[in-house]
Amino acid sequence: MKKQFAIIGLGRFGSSVCKELHRMNHDVLAIDKDKHKVNELKNHATHTMVADGTDETVMSKAGIRNFDHVIVAIGEDIQASILCTLILKDFDIKQVWVKAQNDHHHKVLEKIGADKVFHPESDMGERIAEFLTSEKVIDY
Numbered sequence: 001m002k003k004q005f006a007i008i009g010l011g012r013f014g015s016s017v018c019k020e021l022h023r024m025n026h027d028v029l030a031i032d033k034d035k036h037k038v039n040e041l042k043n044h045a046t047h048t049m050v051a052d053g054t055d056e057t058v059m060s061k062a063g064i065r066n067f068d069h070v071i072v073a074i075g076e077d078i079q080a081s082i083l084c085t086l087i088l089k090d091f092d093i094k095q096v097w098v099k100a101q102n103d104h105h106h107k108v109l110e111k112i113g114a115d116k117v118f119h120p121e122s123d124m125g126e127r128i129a130e131f132l133t134s135e136k137v138i139d140y
């Protein structure tokens with residue numbers, strides 16, 4: 001079934017999620033405050049928009065309330081990530097998934113209602129370690 005996703009922050013992580021969802025034929029709105037990042041994703045998203053995810057008025061006008069699932073992939077600017085998440089939860093968006101920068105950031109995101117918080121680098125590291133030590137890997 002086709003689903004609607006919005007992604008805010010198109011760094012390496014956000015853009016790869018965007019490309020994959022689009023490849024899977026879902027509707028994807030890709031947002032970044034940097035117009036170059038947005039341009040790079042023009043052919044890999046249903047809609048693109050240059051906007052600041054911390055601007056409540058702009059997010060409202062973008063129709064972000066209509067999305068059931070929003071991914072916040074703003075990285076280094078922890079303050080912007082927190083504010084953006086707050087705005088999205090105030091809009092009553094059902095699933096707000098957020099990339100965290102560190103454990104403190106993670107705790108704050110959980111407190112303000114993020115539905116899933118993840119750390120792509122360490123999550124992937126754990127999965128690789130599990131895979132390497134699983135029986136599926138043939139030991140040469």
Ligand code: ATP
Pocket residue numbers: 008009010011012013014031032033034037051052053054073074075076077080
């Ligand atoms: P990655 O590892 O995924 O490349 P990162 O952790 O290095 O990302 P950044 O590059 O700091 O994170 O941010 C990811 C993206 O989020 C950038 O393209 C940046 O322009 C965008 N971004 C940062 N703040 C905002 C904001 N307030 N609104 C929209 N986009 C933003």
